[in-house]
Amino acid sequence: MTEAFYLENKIALITGGASGIGAATSRELARAGAHVIIADLNLPAAESLAAELPNSRALKMDVTDSASIALALDSVPRLDILVNNAGIGLVGDIAHTSEQDFDRVMRVNVNSVFLVTKAALPLLLATRGSIVNIGSVAGSVGVKQRFAYCASKGAVQAMTRQIAVDYPKELRANCIAPGTVQTPFVEGYLDKYHSHEKEKVRAELVARQPIGRLGTPEDIASMVRYLCSREAEFINGAVLTIDGGWTAA
Helix, strand or coil, X not given: CCCCCCCCCCEEEEECCCCHHHHHHHHHHHHCCCEEEXXXXXXXXXXXXXXXXXXXXXXXXXXXXXXXXXXXXXCCCCCCEEEECCCCCCCECHHHCCHHHHHXXXXXXXXXXXXXXXXXXXHHXXXXXXXXXXXXXXHCCCCCCEHHHHHHHHHHHHHHHHHHHHCCCCCEEEEEEECCECCHHHHHHHHHHCCCCHHHHXXXXXXXXCCCCCECHXXXXXXXXXXXXXXXXXXXXXXXXXXXXXXXX
16 A cells, blocks of 8 residues: 555645755655755755755745845755745834834735745646645634734735635645644743743733644644645645644634
8 A cells, every 4th residue: 555645756845845844744655755855045954954864955044035035946846845834023012113123024925825835836847746834823813922923824825815815726725723833932931931930821821822832843844744745635735733633712
């Protein structure tokens, strides 16, 4: 029998692919048989990860810069899978969010999905490829003190659905909406905003997911693999929530 959710010889590019959910996705897609391109601003980290994985290579890419994206994609003659994973967070309600910070969050979380997908579109159309955008439950529900972040992740969901509507037979586009996942992203948040009470706040993050734990990068990577597989060919324009029951409670 052929292994389920197998991606043999598929070419996959993952933005922000050198750490957190991106790194777990790089590992999982490589394990599934894909040839993985780890695109990251941190080239040494991407190269280090690529050295661990079969049929993998690193690309330096600034996802907010169309010239950087075009230069990186010049070395990609074929593409079957695009995972738009790169992103940042920001703490603050609307009154305490500066114009500069709002613009930065939207540039990294929203403009990047537009720029990378637009640049990769001809390649994806040629293979009837699959796009997976990494969103957040913050795109579906309000999260306190996350004004800019919620706005950006809502836009990611909207872009996903819109692309699926415009190209229903030419490619597939889906969005994964994780809850809180144990990543360097979360650790950075705790260090920056709650260094004096990290374990207390960590417990609060765990508590908002009824399952009783944070998500893992591997939880998300498994869903990416499924969405890119033959078994998921009828899934298009969907937002799939992985949050331990947070938005169901």
